[in-house]
Amino acid sequence: MTENESDLARNQRFIALLARTEHVVRRFTLGLLPGGEGIDDVLQETALEAWRKFAEFEENKETESRGTSSDFACWVCVIARYKILSYQRDRSRDRMVFREELLSELADLAMGDIQSREAELSAVEHCLEQMGEHSRRLLLSVHRYGDSVAKIAEETQRKPRRLYYQINVLRSTLLDCVRTRMAKDQSYG
Numbered sequence: 001m002t003e004n005e006s007d008l009a010r011n012q013r014f015i016a017l018l019a020r021t022e023h024v025v026r027r028f029t030l031g032l033l034p035g036g037e038g039i040d041d042v043l044q045e046t047a048l049e050a051w052r053k054f055a056e057f058e059e060n061k062e063t064e065s066r067g068t069s070s071d072f073a074c075w076v077c078v079i080a081r082y083k084i085l086s087y088q089r090d091r092s093r094d095r096m097v098f099r100e101e102l103l104s105e106l107a108d109l110a111m112g113d114i115q116s117r118e119a120e121l122s123a124v125e126h127c128l129e130q131m132g133e134h135s136r137r138l139l140l141s142v143h144r145y146g147d148s149v150a151k152i153a154e155e156t157q158r159k160p161r162r163l164y165y166q167i168n169v170l171r172s173t174l175l176d177c178v179r180t181r182m183a184k185d186q187s188y189g
Helices: 003-032 037-052 054-064 069-091 099-129 133-141 148-157 160-188
Strands: none
Touching: 003 037, 003 054, 003 069, 003 099, 037 069, 037 160, 069 099, 099 133, 099 160, 133 160, 148 160
């Protein structure tokens, strides 16, 4: 692979990871910037800094295997945290803002929330994969826009009451599976 191809592949990896995790970083930043003032500036500075340091992220993650989008989101949120602190420091000269200690505490809580949400999403995806194709499609179909149990019952020529019962059983099964998976992940983590 030539150097240009290598650079192009690296650029594409960065852009793909940033696009996949942008909503997580934005939510994190919104949680630490009351009123959302300055969020676009902070996000832009964060993305630029992440790009400058992307080689470091890749080097660190290569020793542990390739970094996941969850790892990337946490890494970018750490960068965002420092950009927010810098933004707050600059603003503090003329307004009342959060103290750095409070902002750091809020950032720590938000980072834990990101990791928790990623773990929950991973557990749900795992449990859905474990379901049979018919059960998974039935369970997910009632959550699609425009679908309803009555509509699905009519299409499948089944009684709505029976379908409600079956979907509730599937939801309970999914919930039990997710709880079990989360408990296993916590005991290994």
